[in-house]
Amino acid sequence: MQVNEYKPKIVAFCCNWCSYAGADLAGSNRLAYPAEVKVIRVPCSCRVNPMFILRAFQRGADGVILCGCHPGDCHYTSGNYYTRRRMALLFSMLDYLGIEKERTRVEWVSAAEGAKFAATMNDFVKTVTALGENKRLEDLRCKK
Amino acid sequence: MQKITREVLIAKAEELLSNGTVSKVLGLKKGEFSYDQTPAVFTDIESMKKDFVFDDFSGANFSKYLIKETKKGEGKTLVFLKPCDTYSFNQLLTEHRFDREKVYVVGIACDGMVDIKKIKNAFGDGIVSVDATTDTLKVETLYDGVKEIAKAEVLAERCRNCKSKKHVAYDELIGEDGEVISSNRFDQVDELEKMTADERFAFWQNELSRCIRCNACRDVCPACTCEKCVFDNPNSGVQNKAAANSFEEQMFHIIRAFHVAGRCTDCGECSRVCPQQIPLHLLNRKFIKDINGFYGDYQAGEEVGNRAPLVNYTKEDLEPSEAVNKGDK
Numbered sequence: 001m002q003v004n005e006y007k008p009k010i011v012a013f014c015c016n017w018c019s020y021a022g023a024d025l026a027g028s029n030r031l032a033y034p035a036e037v038k039v040i041r042v043p044c045s046c047r048v049n050p051m052f053i054l055r056a057f058q059r060g061a062d063g064v065i066l067c068g069c070h071p072g073d074c075h076y077t078s079g080n081y082y083t084r085r086r087m088a089l090l091f092s093m094l095d096y097l098g099i100e101k102e103r104t105r106v107e108w109v110s111a112a113e114g115a116k117f118a119a120t121m122n123d124f125v126k127t128v129t130a131l132g133e134n135k136r137l138e139d140l141r142c143k144k
Numbered sequence: 145m146q147k148i149t150r151e152v153l154i155a156k157a158e159e160l161l162s163n164g165t166v167s168k169v170l171g172l173k174k175g176e177f178s179y180d181q182t183p184a185v186f187t188d189i190e191s192m193k194k195d196f197v198f199d200d201f202s203g204a205n206f207s208k209y210l211i212k213e214t215k216k217g218e219g220k221t222l223v224f225l226k227p228c229d230t231y232s233f234n235q236l237l238t239e240h241r242f243d244r245e246k247v248y249v250v251g252i253a254c255d256g257m258v259d260i261k262k263i264k265n266a267f268g269d270g271i272v273s274v275d276a277t278t279d280t281l282k283v284e285t286l287y288d289g290v291k292e293i294a295k296a297e298v299l300a301e302r303c304r305n306c307k308s309k310k311h312v313a314y315d316e317l318i319g320e321d322g323e324v325i326s327s328n329r330f331d332q333v334d335e336l337e338k339m340t341a342d343e344r345f346a347f348w349q350n351e352l353s354r355c356i357r358c359n360a361c362r363d364v365c366p367a368c369t370c371e372k373c374v375f376d377n378p379n380s381g382v383q384n385k386a387a388a389n390s391f392e393e394q395m396f397h398i399i400r401a402f403h404v405a406g407r408c409t410d411c412g413e414c415s416r417v418c419p420q421q422i423p424l425h426l427l428n429r430k431f432i433k434d435i436n437g438f439y440g441d442y443q444a445g446e447e448v449g450n451r452a453p454l455v456n457y458t459k460e461d462l463e464p465s466e467a468v469n470k471g472d473k
Contacts, residue, residue, distance in 0.1 A: 050398075050399065050402050051374065051395075051399055054395045054398060054399065055395075058382070058395055071459065072459065078457065081457035081458075081459070081461065082454070082455075082457060084457070084461050084463065084464060085438075085439070085453065085454055085456075085457055085461055086454060087464040088434075088438060088461070088462060088463070088464045088466075088467035089402070089405055089431060089434055089435070089438075089454070089467070090398075090402065090464075091464045091465075091467055091468045092430070092434050092467045092468055093398055093401070093402070093427070093430060093431065093434075094398070095341070095468050096333075096336065096337065096344065096427075096430050097344060097345065097348045097394060097398070098341045098342060098343070098344035098345025098346070098347070098348060098349075099341075099345070100341065101341075101468045104464075105464075105465070106463070106464040106465065136345060136391070137394070137395075139381075139382065139386070139392045139395065140386075140387075140388065140390070140392065141381050141382060141386055141387070141392065142381045142382065
């Protein structure tokens with residue numbers, strides 16, 4: 001008998017200039033990363049409003065990862081520096097409310113780091129799978 | 145310290161109205177009971193003598209009302225600001241929310257305001273009137289006669305750990321100016337941080353599941369001044385109260401606090417107006433504490449023109465993963 005294995009839903013916000021290209025590189029190098037990762041392309045990591053992250057959780061994501069250019073390499077000069085401050089505060093707040101801190105992550109992945117992208121995603125999916133379903137941030141009103 | 149009374153403020157308003165310095169006065173008028181007061185605009189001294197009130201229940205922060213009031217008509221608006229209100233005043237000026245030239249600020253000394261909800265917690269709902277002229281309040285109740293309670297016991301939560309008695313903006317002062325106080329306002333945040341994640345979750349679930357989404361915390365907040373708010377979007381699915389008594393208003397509360405992070409002056413209005421007595425200031429204070437810890441001490445509204453921490457950066461800022469692990473200790 002086949003047992004239904006738990007597969008987490010992961011949302012990955014990737015910046016257009018580095019991390020999305022990194023994901024592309026991982027693909028063209030045939031490096032495998034789990035299909036549970038849904039990549040959403042954003043123009044810059046600082047386009048990601050903290051609300052996007054909470055919204056993903058509300059609608060049933062089990063983990064949210066945000067990838068951007070390495071600090072100093074932002075296509076728009078300083079976008080990821082703002083991201084860094086915002087996410088530091090947001091993650092600290094989520095932890096303060098008792099949300100598992102492993103469910104959120106920020107990684108800097110450049111366009112040349114296809115291997116890092118695949119490794120990061122593999123690791124993140126493994127972590128979130130171990131945590132199980134997100135019950136603490138889901139919102140039944142938003143799930144249809 | 146000179147006790148600020150209604151008479152002192154009316155005399156000051158009469159002087160400023162009659163010599164033409166101001167054309168209207170922003171203040172409070174009596175509601176159904178002496179302790180529930182409503183904001184009002186007075187344009188003549190007669191109506192002020194009739195309706196104007198000021199006592200230990202006049203805790204409202206008037207800075208936010210100035211945005212709309214200064215846009216109406218010519219002439220200056222007179223406003224009485226307590227020390228904590230002046231921080232919000234400066235923060236709004238920093239954000240260019242109103243014209244400084246159209247406001248006349250009279251700073252008033254403050255020795256703490258009383259929270260009617262705490263009196264109700266102590267004596268029940270049938271409170272007819274409260275005499276708050278001395279340090280021992282005389283509370284007239286409907287069923288139990290007159291009761292007494294010390295003012296220190298029913299001080300508003302934000303006044304318990306007041307951060308400053310110093311006015312950072314004024315045209316004129318009544319009473320003496322105080323000093324910035326090194327307060328213990330982060331103690332409760334520290335306590336929460338020491339708990340385990342499960343305990344914290346249980347604590348906040350208990351608090352936030354009481355939320356009825358009346359949006360009073362948002363509407364009163366002097367930092368929340370967007371004309372169109374993200375939470376008014378009818379397509380969001382979260383603009384109303386959750387049907388179940390669950391933890392689902394957390395997004396509203398995280399985002400509400402996040403939107404004012406770095407601009408919140410810790411005036412405590414959100415907790416004051418909450419009909420469900422949710423300690424909302426603990427969310428704001430967590431952000432303030434983190435900002436102080438991660439990026440250096442910052443007090444919003446201390447000076448006009450200061451750059452808020454979230455619209456600023458340094459190349460050596462800490463990584464988000466380090467930020468979370470800091471809370472572990």
